[in-house]
Amino acid sequence: MLLTRRNTLKAAAATAFTLTAGRAMAATRISQFIWTGAQEPVPRKLAEAYMKAHPDVTIELTAGTNAAMYPKIKASLDISANDPLVNFGFFNLDASAKGRTANVFAPLDKTAVPNVENILDAYRQPDDIGAIFCMDVCGLVYNTDKIKEPPKSWNDLFDPKYKGKVALFDYYWAGNGLVALAKLNGGSEDNIEPGMKIYADAAAAGQFHSLYTSNAQLQQLLVSGEVWIAPYFRGVALPWAAGGAPIGYSVPTEGQVTFPEGFQLVRGGSAEQTRISQEIINLSLAPEAVLDYCKTASVLPLMKNVTLPADLAKDPAVQPEALKSAINLDYAKMAANHTAWSDQWNKRVKVNL
Amino acid sequence: MASYETGDVVLTAVEKCFGDSSVVKGIDLTIRKGEFFSLLGPSGCGKTTTLRMIAGLEEPTSGSISIRGERMNGVPINKRPTNLVFQKLALFPHLNVWDNVAFGLKLKRVPEAEIRTRVGEMLDMVRLSGFESRSIASLSGGQQQRVAIARAVVNKPAVLLLDEPLGALDLKLQTHLQEELRRIQRELAMTFVYVTHNQTEAMAMSDRIGVMNAGQLEQVGAAADLYLRPQTEFVAGFVGQTNLIGGKVTAIGETTISIEAFGLTFDAVRRSAVETGQAVTFSLRPEQIRIAQAGGAGIQLPLVDATFFGATATYRLQVPGGTIVAQTQGDLQMLAPGQTVSVSWPPEAVVLLTGGQS
Amino acid sequence: MTGGKALGTFRSFYVPAMLVGPATLIVLIPFIASLVVLGVYSVGFYPGGAGFDLGVWKTFLSDSYSWTVIFTSIRLAVIVTFFCLLIGYPVACALVRLDSMLMSIIAYTVIFSPLLMSVVVRSYGWLLLLSDSGFLNSLLGAWPLNLGPYRLIYNEIGVIIALVHILLPFAVLPLITVLLQQPQQLREAAADLGASPFAIFWKVTFPLSLPGVIVAAEIVFALAVSAFVTPAVLGGGRVLNLSRLVYENIGNIEWGLAAVQALILLIAAVGVLLILERFNRRTFGEKS
Ligand SMILES: Nc1ncnc2c1ncn2[C@@H]1O[C@H](COP(=O)(O)OP(=O)(O)OP(=O)(O)O)[C@@H](O)[C@H]1O
Ligand SMILES: [Mg+2]
Numbered sequence: 001m002l003l004t005r006r007n008t009l010k011a012a013a014a015t016a017f018t019l020t021a022g023r024a025m026a027a028t029r030i031s032q033f034i035w036t037g038a039q040e041p042v043p044r045k046l047a048e049a050y051m052k053a054h055p056d057v058t059i060e061l062t063a064g065t066n067a068a069m070y071p072k073i074k075a076s077l078d079i080s081a082n083d084p085l086v087n088f089g090f091f092n093l094d095a096s097a098k099g100r101t102a103n104v105f106a107p108l109d110k111t112a113v114p115n116v117e118n119i120l121d122a123y124r125q126p127d128d129i130g131a132i133f134c135m136d137v138c139g140l141v142y143n144t145d146k147i148k149e150p151p152k153s154w155n156d157l158f159d160p161k162y163k164g165k166v167a168l169f170d171y172y173w174a175g176n177g178l179v180a181l182a183k184l185n186g187g188s189e190d191n192i193e194p195g196m197k198i199y200a201d202a203a204a205a206g207q208f209h210s211l212y213t214s215n216a217q218l219q220q221l222l223v224s225g226e227v228w229i230a231p232y233f234r235g236v237a238l239p240w241a242a243g244g245a246p247i248g249y250s251v252p253t254e255g256q257v258t259f260p261e262g263f264q265l266v267r268g269g270s271a272e273q274t275r276i277s278q279e280i281i282n283l284s285l286a287p288e289a290v291l292d293y294c295k296t297a298s299v300l301p302l303m304k305n306v307t308l309p310a311d312l313a314k315d316p317a318v319q320p321e322a323l324k325s326a327i328n329l330d331y332a333k334m335a336a337n338h339t340a341w342s343d344q345w346n347k348r349v350k351v352n353l
Numbered sequence: 354m355a356s357y358e359t360g361d362v363v364l365t366a367v368e369k370c371f372g373d374s375s376v377v378k379g380i381d382l383t384i385r386k387g388e389f390f391s392l393l394g395p396s397g398c399g400k401t402t403t404l405r406m407i408a409g410l411e412e413p414t415s416g417s418i419s420i421r422g423e424r425m426n427g428v429p430i431n432k433r434p435t436n437l438v439f440q441k442l443a444l445f446p447h448l449n450v451w452d453n454v455a456f457g458l459k460l461k462r463v464p465e466a467e468i469r470t471r472v473g474e475m476l477d478m479v480r481l482s483g484f485e486s487r488s489i490a491s492l493s494g495g496q497q498q499r500v501a502i503a504r505a506v507v508n509k510p511a512v513l514l515l516d517e518p519l520g521a522l523d524l525k526l527q528t529h530l531q532e533e534l535r536r537i538q539r540e541l542a543m544t545f546v547y548v549t550h551n552q553t554e555a556m557a558m559s560d561r562i563g564v565m566n567a568g569q570l571e572q573v574g575a576a577a578d579l580y581l582r583p584q585t586e587f588v589a590g591f592v593g594q595t596n597l598i599g600g601k602v603t604a605i606g607e608t609t610i611s612i613e614a615f616g617l618t619f620d621a622v623r624r625s626a627v628e629t630g631q632a633v634t635f636s637l638r639p640e641q642i643r644i645a646q647a648g649g650a651g652i653q654l655p656l657v658d659a660t661f662f663g664a665t666a667t668y669r670l671q672v673p674g675g676t677i678v679a680q681t682q683g684d685l686q687m688l689a690p691g692q693t694v695s696v697s698w699p700p701e702a703v704v705l706l707t708g709g710q711s
Numbered sequence: 712m713t714g715g716k717a718l719g720t721f722r723s724f725y726v727p728a729m730l731v732g733p734a735t736l737i738v739l740i741p742f743i744a745s746l747v748v749l750g751v752y753s754v755g756f757y758p759g760g761a762g763f764d765l766g767v768w769k770t771f772l773s774d775s776y777s778w779t780v781i782f783t784s785i786r787l788a789v790i791v792t793f794f795c796l797l798i799g800y801p802v803a804c805a806l807v808r809l810d811s812m813l814m815s816i817i818a819y820t821v822i823f824s825p826l827l828m829s830v831v832v833r834s835y836g837w838l839l840l841l842s843d844s845g846f847l848n849s850l851l852g853a854w855p856l857n858l859g860p861y862r863l864i865y866n867e868i869g870v871i872i873a874l875v876h877i878l879l880p881f882a883v884l885p886l887i888t889v890l891l892q893q894p895q896q897l898r899e900a901a902a903d904l905g906a907s908p909f910a911i912f913w914k915v916t917f918p919l920s921l922p923g924v925i926v927a928a929e930i931v932f933a934l935a936v937s938a939f940v941t942p943a944v945l946g947g948g949r950v951l952n953l954s955r956l957v958y959e960n961i962g963n964i965e966w967g968l969a970a971v972q973a974l975i976l977l978i979a980a981v982g983v984l985l986i987l988e989r990f991n992r993r994t995f996g997e998k999s
Contacts, residue, residue, distance in 0.1 A: 208948075210949070213943050224843070225844065409902075430902040431905045460906055
C-alpha cells in the first residue's frame with residue numbers, strides 16, 4: 001500500500017517535473033521516527049498530508065520505541081555526523097536528556113517553528129532543544145475483577161495481599177517508579193537507595209509475578225487475572241479499558257509520575273531536511289494537530305492554546321490538583337545515572353525474583 | 354515332506370512381487386545339506402532377490418521357505434541360521450576390519466578368547482592379517498570384499514549365502530578364494546548358496562547349479578548335466594556356446610531319431626518321447642562338430658569365415674537359410690573362406706530341448 | 712609435464728578456491744570486521760570512549776554477577792540442546808522412515824513450521840499455551856486430574872520449552888541428513904549377523920549418526936546461547952542471559968561494556984563448539 005502510494009507520488013512528481021521543465025526539483029527524503037500503538041495514526045496522517053502538498057518530499061516513517069531507536073540514532077551519528085538515521089522524531093524526556101548530553105539533538109529555530117512559543121513555560125526546553133508538547137502520566141493499572149476498590153497508593157504494589165500478583169516492566173525504567181518511590185521515602189535523584197531497597201526486598205519476598213517486555217504482554221497478564229496490579233501509563237491503559245477489558249487506571253494519592261514527551265530534531269541533516277523537519281514539527285504543534293494527537297494517544301496537552309474537550313477534561317487523572325501533586329523527575333540526573341542504576345536493578349531486583 | 358529330510362534349504366512355489374512387477378515367479382528348489390549350490394543367471398533375473406528371501410531380508414509374496422525342516426516364513430532375519438555376504442558388501446564404516454569381522458560373534462556372546470582365535474584365523478584365510486585395525490574406507494575394493502566374506506563365514510552358519518562375492522577381485526585372488534571357499538565349505542560342512550552370473554565360476558565350484566532366467570528356475574543340475582544335457586534353449590545358450598536349430602522329426606528308430614532342418618538330416622540319440630512330424634529345437638555344441646577337407650565323411654558345406662584363436666579356431670558354415678558355428682582345436686588345415694568342407698557330428702551331440710516354453 | 716603439473720595445481724587449488732571464495736568472503740568479511748570492531752570497542756576505543764582501557768574487562772570479569780549470567784546462558788543452552796537432541800532424534804528417525812508421501816508432507820510441515828513464523832509470534836503463542844490460565848494448565852486443572860496450575864512461564868521452564876520448540880528443526884535437519892545417508896543395507900547386515908532391532912540401533916544406526924548429532928548440537932547450542940527474544944518475552948525477567956545484558960547496555964549507550972559481553976558470549980559459544988568439534992574429530996577423524 002505504502003509503496004504503491006509512494007510510487008504514485010513519485011510518478012506525480014515526475015509529471016510535475018516535466019510540466020515545470022527547467023525548474024530543478026530534486027526530491028528530498030525525510031526520515032521520521034514515531035512511536036508504535038496509539039501514538040502512530042496522527043503522525044502518519046500528517047506526513048501523508050504533507051507529502052500530498054509537497055510532491056518533491058518523501059517522508060519515511062519508522063515506528064519503534066525510544067529504548068531501541070535512540071542507541072541506533074546515536075550510533076549512526078558516531079559513524080557519520082552528516083547522515084543521521086532519522087531527521088526528527090518523537091522522544092520522551094529520558095531520551096531527550098541523554099541526547100542533549102550526547103549532542104544528538106539540535107535546537108529548534110523559533111522562526112521556523114513559531115508554535116514552540118505556545119508550549120507551557122514549565123515544559124519549554126532550554127535552548128528549545130526539543131518541543132515537549134504533551135505528556136503521559138504513570139499510575140496504577142489493575143484488574144477490576146480482582147481488585148474491586150481502586151488502589152490508592154504506590155505502596156499497594158508492595159502490599160502482601162498482592163503477593164505474586166504484581167508485574168513490572170522488565171529493565172530498569174523510570175516508569176517503574178524507582179526514583180518516584182525513592183522520593184516518597186526520603187530519597188531523591190541523588191539517592192535512590194530507599195526506593196531500590198523496597199524493590200529488592202519485595203523481589204526477594206516473592207511479591208512480583210514477573211517482568212514484562214511489551215504492552216501486549218501486560219495486557220494479557222492483566223486480562224487473564226494472573227497479574228492484578230502494575231505501574232503503567234494511563235495512555236496505554238485507557239484504550240484497553242475502552243476496548244472492554246477488565247482493566248482500570250487509578251491515580252495514586254502520592255501523585256502520578258509525569259512522562260513528558262515530544263519532538264526532537266536530530267543533528268546532521270542537510271539544510272533542506274532541517275527546514276522541512278521543522279516545518280512538519282511546526283504543523284504538528286498546531287492546536288488541532290495536538291488535540292488530535294492527545295485524543296488518539298490518551299495523553300495530556302502541554303500547550304497554552306489547547307484545552308481538552310469537556311468529556312475528557314472530567315477524567316480525575318487530569319484534574320489540576322492531580323497534576324499539581326504529580327511527581328516530576330529530573331531526567332538529566334537520571335540519564336547520568338542510568339547505567340549504574342540498571343546494573344543495580346539487575347543485581348538486586350532481577351536476581352532475587 | 355521327504356524333501357525336508359534330505360533338503361537343507363527348501364523353496365516351495367516361492368514368488369516375489371515388488372508392487373506390480375513379479376520378480377521371482379514360482380521357484381521350487383531343494384538344496385541339499387552340505388552342498389555347494391550356485392544360482393546362475395543373467396543380471397536382473399532375480400538371484401539376489403531369491404537369496405534375500407532365504408536370508409529373511411525379503412518376505413516371499415507367496416510360497417514357503419524352510420531351512421533344516423523349519424518353516425522360515427515370518428522368522429526375523431536375526432533368528433535365521435543363515436549369513437549373507439552382500440553383493441554391495443555393506444561393511445560397517447565406523448568399525449575397523451577386526452570389529453567388522455567380530456561383529457556377529459560378539460552379538461552371540463562368544464567368549465572373548467574364542468572370538469580372538471576365530472577372527473584371527475578368518476583374517477588369515479582371507480589374507481588380511483595385519484589389517485586388523487585398518488578402517489574400511491582405507492581398504493581396496495578387493496580387500497573390502499574379503500572382509501565381507503570373512504564377516505559372514507566366521508559365524509559358521511548352517512547356510513551361507515553369498516551374493517557374487519568375488520566380483521571385484523583379480524583372477525589370482527579369485528582363484529585363491531574360490532579354493533578357500535570350497536575348502537571351508539567342505540571342512541565345516543556348510544551349505545553354500547552362491548549367486549553368480551559367471552558360468553565358469555559356477556561350473557568350477559559348484560556341486561549343483563540352478564540356472565535362473567527372468568524370475569524362473571530353468572534347470573537344476575551338475576555342471577556336466579547342464580552343459581551336456583540342457584533342457585531349455587536358455588540353458589543351452591547360457592551355459593556355453595551352442596547352435597540352436599529348429600527342425601521337424603522325420604523318422605523314429607530304435608535308438609535314434611532323425612530330424613530335418615535346413616534341408617539337412619540330423620541324427621540324434623532317442624531319449625524322450627517324440628512323434629513323427631513334431632517340430633523340435635535342438636542344440637549342437639560347436640566343439641562337437643568335426644570338420645575335414647572337402648570330400649571327406651559327412652555333409653559338404655561352404656565355409657563363410659574362419660577365426661583363428663591359437664588353441665582353437667571357429668568356423669561359420671553356410672546352411673540353407675542360416676549359418677552354424679563349429680569350433681576345432683587349432684587350425685592345422687588352413688581352411689579358407691569360400692571353400693567347401695566336410696562336416697560331421699556324433700548323434701549324441703544333437704540334444705533335443707524338451708523343457709521350457711520355447 | 713610442467714604444463715600438466717600446473718594444470719593439476721590449478722585444478723586442485725584455484726578451482727575450489729574460486730568456487731568457495733565468494734561465499735567465504737560474504738561470510739567472513741562482515742564477521743571479521745565486526746569482531747575487530749567489538750575488540751576495539753571492548754578496550755575503550757569507540758566514539759566518546761576514553762581511549763585504551765582494560766577496565767571494562769576487569770570490572771566485568773571480576774563481578775560475580777557476570778559469572779552468574781555467563782553460567783545461566785551456558786546452562787540454558789546446554790539444557791535446550793539436550794532436549795532438542797532427545798526429542799529431535801526419534802523425530803528424525805520417524806521422518807526418515809515415513810513411506811507415505813502425504814504423511815511426510817504433513818510431518819515435515821508440522822516440524823518445520825516454527826521456522827516459518829516470526830520468533831515473536833511463536834513466543835506469544837507459548838505465552839497463551841503455558842500461562843496459569845492457558846491451555847495446558849486448564850487441561851491439567853480439569854477433571855479428573857485437577858492439578859495445578861503450575862507456573863510454566865515467566866521462568867526458566869517456559870524459556871526452555873519455547874526454545875526447544877523453536878530450535879527443534881535445527882536439530883532435526885542435520886539428523887535427517889545423516890540418517891538418510893546411512894545405507895539401509897548396513898542395518899540389514901547387522902540384522903543378518905544376529906542383531907536385534909535394539910542392537911542395530913545402538914551398534915550401527917546411532918554411532919553412524921554421531922557426526923549429525925554433533926552438528927545438531929553445535930547449531931542448537933549456538934542459537935540457544937545467544938537467544939534473545941524468547942528469554943526476554945517468556946523469562947519474565949527471571950532468565951538472566953548474556954544477550955539480554957548486551958541489549959541493555961546498547962540501550963544505555965555503553966558500547967564498551969556491550970562489546971565485552973558480546974565477545975564473552977562469542978567466546979563461550981566458540982569454546983563449546985571447539986570441544987564438540989574435537990570430540991567429532993577424535994571419534995571420526997581417522998576414518999576418512
Ligand atoms: N526392492 C525392489 N523394488 C523393486 N524392484 C526390485 C527390488 N529389488 C529388486 N528389484 C527388481 O527385481 C529384479 C531382480 O533383481 P535382483 O537384484 O534379484 O537381480 P539379480 O539377479 O541379483 O541381478 P544382478 O546380477 O544384476 O545383481 C530386477 O529387475 C530389479 O530391478
Ligand atoms: Mg544381484
